[in-house]
Amino acid sequence: MPTSKAEVLQGTLDLLVLKTIDSMGPMHGFGIAMRIQQVSEDLLRLNQGTLYPALLRLEQRGWIASKWDISENNRKAKYYSLTRAGRKQLVAEAESWGRMSAMINRVLRTS
Amino acid sequence: MRELFRTFIHRLVALFRRRRLEDDLDEELRSHLEMAVELNLRKGMNTEDARSEARRAFGGVEQTRENYRVQRGIPMIETALQDLRFGFRMLRRSPGFSALAILCLTLGIGANAAVFSWIEGILFRPYPAVTHQEQLLALGGTARGEAPGTLISWPDFLDLQRSCKLFEAFFVTKITGTTLSIGDRAEVTTGSIVSANYFDAIGVHPILGRGFEPREDTGRNAHAVTVISYQLWKGRFKGDPQIIGKTQRLSGTLHRIVGVMPEGFYGTFVGWAMQFLGSRVDGGNI
Numbered sequence: 001m002p003t004s005k006a007e008v009l010q011g012t013l014d015l016l017v018l019k020t021i022d023s024m025g026p027m028h029g030f031g032i033a034m035r036i037q038q039v040s041e042d043l044l045r046l047n048q049g050t051l052y053p054a055l056l057r058l059e060q061r062g063w064i065a066s067k068w069d070i071s072e073n074n075r076k077a078k079y080y081s082l083t084r085a086g087r088k089q090l091v092a093e094a095e096s097w098g099r100m101s102a103m104i105n106r107v108l109r110t111s
Numbered sequence: 112m113r114e115l116f117r118t119f120i121h122r123l124v125a126l127f128r129r130r131r132l133e134d135d136l137d138e139e140l141r142s143h144l145e146m147a148v149e150l151n152l153r154k155g156m157n158t159e160d161a162r163s164e165a166r167r168a169f170g171g172v173e174q175t176r177e178n179y180r181v182q183r184g185i186p187m188i189e190t191a192l193q194d195l196r197f198g199f200r201m202l203r204r205s206p207g208f209s210a211l212a213i214l215c216l217t218l219g220i221g222a223n224a225a226v227f228s229w230i231e232g233i234l235f236r237p238y239p240a241v242t243h244q245e246q247l248l249a250l251g252g253t254a255r256g257e258a259p260g261t262l263i264s265w266p267d268f269l270d271l272q273r274s275c276k277l278f279e280a281f282f283v284t285k286i287t288g289t290t291l292s293i294g295d296r297a298e299v300t301t302g303s304i305v306s307a308n309y310f311d312a313i314g315v316h317p318i319l320g321r322g323f324e325p326r327e328d329t330g331r332n333a334h335a336v337t338v339i340s341y342q343l344w345k346g347r348f349k350g351d352p353q354i355i356g357k358t359q360r361l362s363g364t365l366h367r368i369v370g371v372m373p374e375g376f377y378g379t380f381v382g383w384a385m386q387f388l389g390s391r392v393d394g395g396n397i
Contacts, residue, residue, distance in 0.1 A: 047170030
């Protein structure tokens with residue numbers, strides 16, 4: 001068991017969610033939470049509840065769309081899928097994240 | 112920018128579908144927790160552990176709900192609406208007290224409105240239609256052996272007009288009354304005598320005819336001319352369009368009507384509605 005888990009960085013939850021939906025296709029909140037924890041190998045401390053305001057925010061901006069559907073276990077669940085605007089946003093945000101982290105790495109290495 | 116607009120529309124719509132969206136959220140969170148419990152059960156936990164583990168991983172359910180609501184609608188408006196509903200409920204609960212409170216407020220607001228319109232009429236804007244009333248100043252004279260506030264003499268007025276640069280203009284005006292007889296009816300009316308520059312000084316000009324010409328107020332050229340008020344024109348003269356040039360007897364002297372003042376002009380004496388203006392400052396009959 002890891003001794004410390006990383007907090008989700010401010011503003012990165014949107015990117016994580018967009019990317020997760022992009023790679024999994026339409027998915028419900030629980031599935032997105034599971035996937036993020038799984039991919040991050042449980043190193044991320046994520047209150048699953050914080051996902052829902054984030055999902056709403058993304059939907060309000062028109063980056064994802066939601067509709068009710070039946071889950072694989074025959075349960076009613078709200079499924080989120082990426083819109084065209086969302087896909088564009090994901091590309092843009094991934095790029096800017098890449099630039100940012102590369103820059104920070106450079107700074108850390110040189111000093 | 113487009114995202115901001117979309118978000119705003121989304122939030123606005125949410126304001127009117129609160130109950131639906133609230134049910135939606137309940138359903139979504141319940142479904143999430145049930146899925147989590149199910150997964151935990153499959154991992155071999157007992158029912159109780161599965162439940163508490165699902166809740167732990169989720170974090171505060173109520174807090175999530177609250178954050179969600181803040182993101183969903185326009186919280187300020189929702190709170191205001193809530194307050195409003197609460198207020199109405201309280202009012203309905205004690206109708207007697209409510210009626211009394213509403214009555215008190217009604218009377219209070221009514222009295223205030225009355226006082227303030229009175230104050231405006233008396234103190235702030237006492238002369239409707241006059242431009243720059245705040246610059247108007249009344250000047251009185253003193254004379255030896257008489258009470259202060261007596262009339263100013265005509266030569267003094269001329270001196271002031273000629274050499275005092277403190278004011279843009281000086282005019283004289285004096286309240287007067289006359290018997291106005293038109294047809295077979297006679298009544299007492301109020302008017303004022305003014306110097307010829309009156310109209311320029313107060314910035315109000317007749318809508319029909321003209322004001323007084325320079326030197327029409329005094330000396331050889333002073334003759335019996337008058338400018339009447341809009342009310343007098345409409346009321347006693349029935350809005351006669353040919354009024355200019357007609358004569359009217361004022362206190363026994365025939366006056367020629369040379370102008371009609373605009374509607375809403377009542378002269379420059381607080382509390383009086385002047386029906387006519389005369390020009391003969393130095394000894395006419397009116």
